[in-house]
Amino acid sequence: MAVLTSACPLDINSRTQNYHERGRAQASEQTSERHSDITLQRELCSGSAQLSSGERARQETRRAKMMLAYMDHAAAAAEPDAGAEPTVAAVDAAECAAARDFGGLVSGRPAAVVRPASADDVASAIRAAARTAHLTVAARGNGHSVAGQAMARGGLVLDMRALPRRMQLVVGPSGETFADVPGGALWEEVLHWAVSKHGLAPASWTDYLRLTVGGTLSNGGVSGQSFRYGPQVSNVTQLEVVTGDGECHVCSRSADPDLFFAVLGGLGQFGVITRARIPLSPAPQTVRWTRVVYASFADYAADAEWLVTRPPHEAFDYVEGFAFVRSDDPVNGWPSVPIPDGALFDPSFLPAGAGHVLYCLEVALYQHHHHDQRGGGGDDDMDKRVGEMMQQLKYVRGLEFAAGVGYVDFLSRVNRVEDEARRNGSWAAPHPWLNLFISSRDIAAFDRAVLNAMLADGVDGPMLIYPMLNSKWDPATSVALPEGEIFYLVALLRFCRPYPGGPPVDELVAQNNAIIDACRSNGYDYKIYFPSYQSESDWACHFGAKWSRFVERKARYDPLAILAPGQNIFTRSPSSVAAAAAAAAAVIV
Numbered sequence: 001m002a003v004l005t006s007a008c009p010l011d012i013n014s015r016t017q018n019y020h021e022r023g024r025a026q027a028s029e030q031t032s033e034r035h036s037d038i039t040l041q042r043e044l045c046s047g048s049a050q051l052s053s054g055e056r057a058r059q060e061t062r063r064a065k066m067m068l069a070y071m072d073h074a075a076a077a078a079e080p081d082a083g084a085e086p087t088v089a090a091v092d093a094a095e096c097a098a099a100r101d102f103g104g105l106v107s108g109r110p111a112a113v114v115r116p117a118s119a120d121d122v123a124s125a126i127r128a129a130a131r132t133a134h135l136t137v138a139a140r141g142n143g144h145s146v147a148g149q150a151m152a153r154g155g156l157v158l159d160m161r162a163l164p165r166r167m168q169l170v171v172g173p174s175g176e177t178f179a180d181v182p183g184g185a186l187w188e189e190v191l192h193w194a195v196s197k198h199g200l201a202p203a204s205w206t207d208y209l210r211l212t213v214g215g216t217l218s219n220g221g222v223s224g225q226s227f228r229y230g231p232q233v234s235n236v237t238q239l240e241v242v243t244g245d246g247e248c249h250v251c252s253r254s255a256d257p258d259l260f261f262a263v264l265g266g267l268g269q270f271g272v273i274t275r276a277r278i279p280l281s282p283a284p285q286t287v288r289w290t291r292v293v294y295a296s297f298a299d300y301a302a303d304a305e306w307l308v309t310r311p312p313h314e315a316f317d318y319v320e321g322f323a324f325v326r327s328d329d330p331v332n333g334w335p336s337v338p339i340p341d342g343a344l345f346d347p348s349f350l351p352a353g354a355g356h357v358l359y360c361l362e363v364a365l366y367q368h369h370h371h372d373q374r375g376g377g378g379d380d381d382m383d384k385r386v387g388e389m390m391q392q393l394k395y396v397r398g399l400e401f402a403a404g405v406g407y408v409d410f411l412s413r414v415n416r417v418e419d420e421a422r423r424n425g426s427w428a429a430p431h432p433w434l435n436l437f438i439s440s441r442d443i444a445a446f447d448r449a450v451l452n453a454m455l456a457d458g459v460d461g462p463m464l465i466y467p468m469l470n471s472k473w474d475p476a477t478s479v480a481l482p483e484g485e486i487f488y489l490v491a492l493l494r495f496c497r498p499y500p501g502g503p504p505v506d507e508l509v510a511q512n513n514a515i516i517d518a519c520r521s522n523g524y525d526y527k528i529y530f531p532s533y534q535s536e537s538d539w540a541c542h543f544g545a546k547w548s549r550f551v552e553r554k555a556r557y558d559p560l561a562i563l564a565p566g567q568n569i570f571t572r573s574p575s576s577v578a579a580a581a582a583a584a585a586a587v588i589v
């Protein structure tokens, strides 16, 4: 059953019927406003099957007008009675989470929030929007975007977290295992379900797991496992997708592959992911987690690239790293390095010529106590494997930190960052984050020009910088990557206190823009991860050779440009996508 907030259920007739029944049961307690909501919905949802096409068109127009009227009206209405199961609940605009996101830089109030209970509900909402002249639809995962990407100003927001969290184990013909999970499930929920119920786990994660499956698959989904197992978009075998025409499709590499690949990294432009099939394998039990420190970026990058290009049986399972400042600042400086809790960083180990910016390489090896597939797995074996790899690295001796932790704890490590940020107020403050993919060819120049110059005092949060491999990404997906085989994720994850306790947000946004300008003017081979552009030419430049295919796919799967308006790539209008497709085709000719 769909639950709508400030919205009209339109052609969700059976659900509206329930609402009417409940509305009648509660009639004595309803306000007069609520009665008029119900009346309006009755009119909106009256069938049109027996109408002539002219009458139907008139009714569609009237329906659209009425829906907007209803939305304005419902936004002002009161909450339903406590205790009753709500099917329609009004929201106060100021309280409407869908108008905001983690970035806190932009806001966009939707006309309505739809809480779908199934793919059919998603399809109904999209079809309802399609019948209007201008309504757009944004799927909202957990709202962890930073530039309004999951918003639909004046449109419909689909709260994907409302989809039932039903997860299912699927066993393939050769015994391979998969998880069928809803698009609105958090990766954290997938982890706990898979490990605790089945002793299994996906291979590829994000650092932070309170992100939705649909949200990360619409972008990429990267972490320290990406170099070896590929990003999350390379770790999904089937999707259920509702496209911009309100049709529900099941697609994969073999069934409707163009849609499958379009949606992966597709920034929500081609369809709403309502279900994903994720391969599972036996979950490790423990993790050998190690951090070592470098004073030289050249040594850091050489070692990190050596580690990510080793054959799988001689590789770590996870390789990440970050830059930090040579100071005792608790966030930007060396206290951010030691693991486990209580370990101390002794700066006297740093070489005399160490600069102001230092680097921490972070690696992990998984341990399977029960089913080790590498023919080993005992403690001695693990120590040997870790030791063999570590001894070849050129880190500063004396500055190494190691911890043995449970697998689930390791994957949940960023929750502690969240807890602390919530405590100190930086979680709720604006987050002008910048994520870049930068080719190995240019990473040393970037380090000099940006990390050691513009950001030499840090960003009040992690400055991740670690390599991954282009060949682990399927070029058929929509993701735009740099050209070289090895490229780095650079993530500037600012956790500043709100102004005036912290710097003015405009300054931070300006600094991000200056960094992007530096990448552009120095001719670096780079892409923005989670891009936010305002002009079509910037988007065309971002996608490069993939732009015309992106536009063609949009025309095929969302011809009215209804979906994901917060990305600012296409504007809803009857001719917008067709015109862009023609323009892109003209460029190719």
Ligand SMILES: Cc1cc2nc3c(=O)[nH]c(=O)nc-3n(C[C@H](O)[C@H](O)[C@H](O)COP(=O)(O)OP(=O)(O)OC[C@H]3O[C@@H](n4cnc5c(N)ncnc54)[C@H](O)[C@@H]3O)c2cc1C
Residues within 6 Å of the ligand: 102, 138, 139, 140, 141, 142, 143, 144, 145, 146, 149, 150, 151, 160, 183, 184, 205, 206, 207, 208, 211, 212, 213, 214, 215, 216, 218, 219, 220, 221, 222, 223, 267, 268, 271, 272, 273, 274, 530, 564, 566, 567
């Ligand atoms: C604290 C934090 C840590 C992070 N760590 C990482 C990390 O380690 N690795 C990484 O890769 N990213 C990371 N991210 C970024 C994160 O992957 C993106 O912000 C992602 O978009 C967030 O997912 P969400 O579920 O909140 O999606 P939302 O922000 O709600 O949506 C993002 C986009 O996807 C679309 N969308 C959402 N759900 C669906 C769906 N079901 N079908 C189709 N489109 C949909 C939306 O319309 C929107 O355009 C992090 C973000 C935060 C805030």
